[in-house]
Amino acid sequence: MDDLTLWSKLKNGEQKAFKEIYDRHIRDLENYCKKFTKDIELIEDTLHDLFVQIWQRRDSSGIWIPLLNTYVYQQEGI
Numbered sequence: 001m002d003d004l005t006l007w008s009k010l011k012n013g014e015q016k017a018f019k020e021i022y023d024r025h026i027r028d029l030e031n032y033c034k035k036f037t038k039d040i041e042l043i044e045d046t047l048h049d050l051f052v053q054i055w056q057r058r059d060s061s062g063i064w065i066p067l068l069n070t071y072v073y074q075q076e077g078i
Contacts, residue, residue, distance in 0.1 A: 030043055
């Protein structure tokens with residue numbers, strides 16, 4: 001299933017779509033963060049916050065498609 005379909009399903013509150021988005025992107029995001037810090041706790045907290053925000057704002061989740069990776073890049077301390 002492509003990302004756009006998953007985001008559409010997420011917007012409708014489908015938890016399976018959320019999990020798939022998480023599973024699809026978490027490793028790349030973790031690896032990117034590790035370029036800037038070896039603080040695993042900071043990385044996990046930052047990414048947790050990201051995905052909580054995605055779920056909480058899923059009704060406007062279309063904005064997350066281009067922002068998923070850039071969110072992490074902009075976090076202070078990473």
